Amino acid sequence: MTARKCTPFCLCMVFTIPLFITACGGGNGGGGITSATPTITSVTVGCSPASISTNQTSTCTPTVNGTGSFSSSVTWSVSPTSMGTVSSAGVFTPIGAGTATITATSTQDSTKSGNSTVTVTIAVAITSVSVSCNPTSIQTNQTSACTATVNGTGSFSSAVTWSLGPSSIGSVSSTGVFTPTTTGTATITATSTQDATKSGSTGVTVTSTPVAGFGVWTWMSGSDTVPAGGIPAGVYGTLGTAAASNVPGGRSASTGWIDGGGNLWLFGGVGDDSLVDPNDPGNAYGGLNDLWEFNPVTKEWTWVSGSDTLNANGTYGTEGIAATGNVPGSRFYSASWIDGSGNFWLFGGGGHDSVGTNGLLNDLWQFNPATKEWAWVSGSSVMRLNPPGDAGQPGIYGTQDIPSTTNVPGGRYQTPATWIDTKGNLWLFGGTGFDSTGNYGELNDLWEFSPTAKTWAWVSGSSTANAVGVYGSLGVVATGNVPGARSGAVGWIDSGGNLWLFGGTGPNATILNDLWQFDPTAKTWTWMSGSSTANATGVYGTLGTPATANVPGARYSSVSWTDGSGNLWLFGGNANGGYSYLNDLWEFSPTAKEWTWMSGSSTVNATGVYGTLGVPASSNIPGARFTAVSWTDGSGNLWLFGGGNSSTQGTVEFNDLWRYQP
Numbered sequence: 158m159t160a161r162k163c164t165p166f167c168l169c170m171v172f173t174i175p176l177f178i179t180a181c182g183g184g185n186g187g188g189g190i191t192s193a194t195p196t197i198t199s200v201t202v203g204c205s206p207a208s209i210s211t212n213q214t215s216t217c218t219p220t221v222n223g224t225g226s227f228s229s230s231v232t233w234s235v236s237p238t239s240m241g242t243v244s245s246a247g248v249f250t251p252i253g254a255g256t257a258t259i260t261a262t263s264t265q266d267s268t269k270s271g272n273s274t275v276t277v278t279i280a281v282a283i284t285s286v287s288v289s290c291n292p293t294s295i296q297t298n299q300t301s302a303c304t305a306t307v308n309g310t311g312s313f314s315s316a317v318t319w320s321l322g323p324s325s326i327g328s329v330s331s332t333g334v335f336t337p338t339t340t341g342t343a344t345i346t347a348t349s350t351q352d353a354t355k356s357g358s359t360g361v362t363v364t365s366t367p368v369a370g371f372g373v374w375t376w377m378s379g380s381d382t383v384p385a386g387g388i389p390a391g392v393y394g395t396l397g398t399a400a401a402s403n404v405p406g407g408r409s410a411s412t413g414w415i416d417g418g419g420n421l422w423l424f425g426g427v428g429d430d431s432l433v434d435p436n437d438p439g440n441a442y443g444g445l446n447d448l449w450e451f452n453p454v455t456k457e458w459t460w461v462s463g464s465d466t467l468n469a470n471g472t473y474g475t476e477g478i479a480a481t482g483n484v485p486g487s488r489f490y491s492a493s494w495i496d497g498s499g500n501f502w503l504f505g506g507g508g509h510d511s512v513g514t515n516g517l518l519n520d521l522w523q524f525n526p527a528t529k530e531w532a533w534v535s536g537s538s539v540m541r542l543n544p545p546g547d548a549g550q551p552g553i554y555g556t557q558d559i560p561s562t563t564n565v566p567g568g569r570y571q572t573p574a575t576w577i578d579t580k581g582n583l584w585l586f587g588g589t590g591f592d593s594t595g596n597y598g599e600l601n602d603l604w605e606f607s608p609t610a611k612t613w614a615w616v617s618g619s620s621t622a623n624a625v626g627v628y629g630s631l632g633v634v635a636t637g638n639v640p641g642a643r644s645g646a647v648g649w650i651d652s653g654g655n656l657w658l659f660g661g662t663g664p665n666a667t668i669l670n671d672l673w674q675f676d677p678t679a680k681t682w683t684w685m686s687g688s689s690t691a692n693a694t695g696v697y698g699t700l701g702t703p704a705t706a707n708v709p710g711a712r713y714s715s716v717s718w719t720d721g722s723g724n725l726w727l728f729g730g731n732a733n734g735g736y737s738y739l740n741d742l743w744e745f746s747p748t749a750k751e752w753t754w755m756s757g758s759s760t761v762n763a764t765g766v767y768g769t770l771g772v773p774a775s776s777n778i779p780g781a782r783f784t785a786v787s788w789t790d791g792s793g794n795l796w797l798f799g800g801g802n803s804s805t806q807g808t809v810e811f812n813d814l815w816r817y818q819p
Contacts, residue, residue, distance in 0.1 A: 195225035281311035305347035407810035409801035444487030516548025517568035571644030598622025645713030667691035
C-alpha cells in the first residue's frame with residue numbers, strides 16, 4: 158500500500174510499504190489511537206408485579222447506565238431482610254407481609270445502586286379443617302350437631318359443605334346436623350368451599366333406640382338440683398310412716414339392701430341430716446345412722462330407724478340379741494350383704510362406737526326387716542386408740558382357713574368389697590384399716606363369715622397392711638396369685654358362685670382397673686382383665702358393642718350390680734384421686750370375658766340429664782359421681798342412689814334415685 162512519511166515541516170515523501178498505517182498529527186507533532194474510560198452513571202430497578210401475596214414472587218430487572226465499555230452486572234439485596242430473599246437473577250420471594258425494598262448494586266462501582274419497592278400481603282389460603290360432633294354416640298331417634306373449624310391465612314372463607322359416609326346411614330344438613338336412619342358408624346366430613354383439597358372428618362356411633370324404656374335411665378326420686386350449700390337436706394317425716402314428701406338427705410358412702418318384696422333399703426353414709434342450714438352446710442355435715450325404706454310401687458320413702466341428726470353413737474345391747482332399742486352408730490364406707498332369709502348385714506366403716514369414739518369400726522350387725530330390729534353379732538362395741546391417735550381394733554386372724562369364734566377382721570372402711578355365696582356365707586375383701594399388728598394401711602385380706610356358726614375365717618391375702626399383688630399370667634389360675642392391697646373396690650358373684658373383684662385404690666394413691674375371679678372351692682385367684690400396673694386409661698370402644706380390647710379405666714368407689722343373666726355391671730367412680738369423676742356404665746360378660754360400654758360419658762365430670770321424674774328417656778343419665786349405693790331388683794333393674802363429687806368450689810352430695818332397665 159502507499160503511505161506518506163511526514164517531516165516536521167509537513168513535507169511528505171511518498172513510498173510504498175505493505176500493511177503499515179501512520180496517522181498524521183497536528184502542529185504538536187503527537188499522534189496515536191485513543192478511547193473513553195468505562196464509567197457507571199446510574200442504576201435503576203423495576204419489579205413486576207409490584208404488589209404480591211406471600212405465596213407469590215416478583216421479578217426485578219436492573220437497568221445500568223454508563224460510558225465506555227462498562228459492565229451491566231449487579232448484586233441483589235432486600236431490606237428488611239425479614240421480608241424474604243432475592244435471587245441472583247432478581248427474583249424476590251417473600252416470607253412475610255409488608256413493604257420490601259429490592260436493591261441492585263453495580264459490581265463495577267458499588268457506589269452506584271438503584272431500588273424498587275414491592276408490597277406483600279398475606280396470602281389467602283386454607284390450612285386445615287377439623288370437625289367435632291356432639292354427642293358422638295346417639296340412637297336412631299336422636300341427632301348429632303356437628304361443627305366445622307376452618308383455619309387459614311389472609312381473608313379466608315369459613316364456609317364448608319357437608320357429606321357423610323356411608324350415605325345409607327342417614328343425612329347431614331347444610332348446618333351440620335346429622336340425622337341417622339340406621340345403626341352403625343357414620344363418618345361426617347366438612348370440606349372447604351374455598352379449597353376443596355382441605356377437609357376434616359369425625360365419627361358418630363349410632364345404636365338402636367331402646368324399646369319401651371329398656372336400656373335407659375329413669376329419675377325416680379330426690380332432687381335434680383344442687384342447693385346453695387351443695388347438699389340437699391333430708392325430709393324425715395314421722396318415724397315408720399311413708400310419705401310422698403319424705404326423702405333422705407344428700408349423702409355418699411352409704412350401704413343398701415333389697416328385700417324379698419322388692420323394697421330398697423338405705424343406711425347411713427356421710428352427708429346432711431334434717432337440720433341442714435343451706436347457707437352453712439358445714440354445720441350439718443357428718444356421719445349418719447338413719448335407715449330408710451323405698452317402695453318402688455308407691456315411690457315413697459319411709460324413715461325406719463336411727464337418728465335424724467348427725468354423728469349418733471351406737472346402742473349395742475347384748476351381743477347376739479336383737480332388740481328394738483339397738484342401732485349401729487353413725488358410719489360411712491361400711492360393708493353390707495343380704496342373706497337368703499332376707500336379713501340385712503352391716504360391717505364396720507368409719508364412724509362412732511357405743512361411747513362416741515370416732516374411728517374405724519369392726520362390728521358386725523344383722524337387721525331383720527320383718528321385726529325391724531338390729532342385733533349386734535360380732536366385733537367390738539368400743540374402739541381402742543392406736544398410735545398416733547387412730548381409733549380401731551386390730552384384726553385377729555387366727556389360722557388361715559380355720560373358722561373360730563375369736564377371729565375377727567380389724568377395723569376398716571373405704572367400702573371393702575363384699576359377696577354372699579350360695580351357702581349364705583358372707584365374704585369380705587380389703588379396705589383401709591388395721592391389720593393383725595394394729596398397723597394402718599390398705600388391706601388385701603379375704604374373710605368368710607358363717608351366719609349359722611357366727612365364726613370368721615381368714616381365707617386369703619396377707620395379715621399385714623399394704624401387701625403387693627401377685628398377678629401371674631392373665632387368665633391363668635395359680636395358687637400364688639392374689640390381688641394387692643386396696644380399698645374402694647367393687648365385687649360381684651356370678652351364677653357359678655365365683656367371686657369377682659374390680660379396681661380400687663392401693664398404697665401410695667395408686668388407682669387400679671384389674672379384674673379378678675376367686676374360686677371359693679379351690680380358694681384360688683385368677684387375674685382376668687385390666688392392667689397389672691396402676692392408673693391405666695380406659696378403652697371404651699363403640700357404645701353398646703362388646704370387644705376383647707374394651708376395659709374400664711382405673712377407678713375407685715364405683716358401684717356394681719349383677720343382673721339376672723349373671724352379667725356384672727359397673728358405674729362411675731373416681732378416676733384419679735382428684736376432681737375427676739365418672740358416670741360411665743359398663744357390662745361384663747363372665748362367659749365371653751368381654752366388657753361393653755353401655756351408657757354415660759367417656760370423659761370425666763359429665764353433668765346429669767334428669768328429664769321428667771318417673772319417665773324413662775334415652776337422653777337421661779345420672780351425673781358423674783363416686784361412693785353411691787346400688788341395688789338390683791327382682792326384675793333385673795339396676796338402682797342407684799346418691800353419691801357425691803367435689804371440686805375446688807366444694808362438695809356435692811346427691812339424694813337422687815335412679816333406675817336403669819338393661
